[in-house]
Amino acid sequence: MLKGKNSWFYREKCFAAFTVGPLTAFWQLREEGEFTGVEGVPIRFVKFCAAHHDRVVVICPGRIESYVKYAEVAYDLYQHGFDVLIIDHRGQGRSGRLLTDTHRGHVVRFSDYVDDFETFWMQEVMPGPWRKRYLLAHSMGGAVSVLFLQRHPQAADAVALCAPMFGIIIRFPDWVVRHILDWTEERAHLRDNYALGTGRWRALGFSLNVLTHSKERYRRNVRFYADEPAIRVGGPTNHWVRESLLAAEQVMAGAADITAPLLLIQAAEDHVVENAAHDRFCAAMAEAGHPCDGGQPLVIPGAYHEILFEKDTMRAAALTAIVDFFKRH
Known part of the structure; x- marks a missing residue:
């Protein structure tokens, strides 16, 4: 089997053998943990560590995601000399849920995600033995990470954001x-119910998805939810949408305060987040005198939203950029 970055360009051709063999063996190395988040919610996380590694990548996933989904990403980073820590946000993955209907994607305050991540960083990341600490975030995790960095500008040595939710x-x-969300906010039965057009989790066929072009990775990710019903999350609540829009405004308002080296990777065919917001964010950083890497987003042509789970060529381009960026810092 091909080693190193070259294998990233050809993995789908032998994906079943890779997942059953090397990836399953790697997953056995994990150390799972838990801490208490805001208002007593249990927050789960996973670690992949080796005694000879002196650098760590902390992964902050997107909405509905669990760390079980990130096994392949963790494997690739680990092979390049990084320890990997991944958090499961409140209300999703293996962390505690907030509503009786556990399929509803919900949060009381978006800042609760940030508070949880701050606790995670201070308890698990800062005391660690690593010489360098990097942050890799996807989608909603990108917003969480930037809000965290607004509080702690020097926390990470470098930051990579994939399709961040700005x-x-x-x-x-x-x-x-805004009018609809403000109206539902005053009516609890609507505020905490599914946003318009969404509902409980259900497995969609590959042809209906707008997240990745990789059939192999899409089917594997769907199986995670099919095999472990407890980690399923469906659509967001109206309140989650309102909180997330307000959080995006806060992200943009504080863009000039982000001073850590930052790589922003954009999916050219994103149907989930606004790419124009990425451009504005990078422009604000540049105007403040500390531009993002390259001065603008790194665009992955043809990619859908889940860049790190895309087809080999797209994923390899992004992952190569991330690893090289981290190694430069």
């Missing part, structure tokens, strides 16, 4: 969305 694609005018 704006959400919603097929209605902004003023209409």
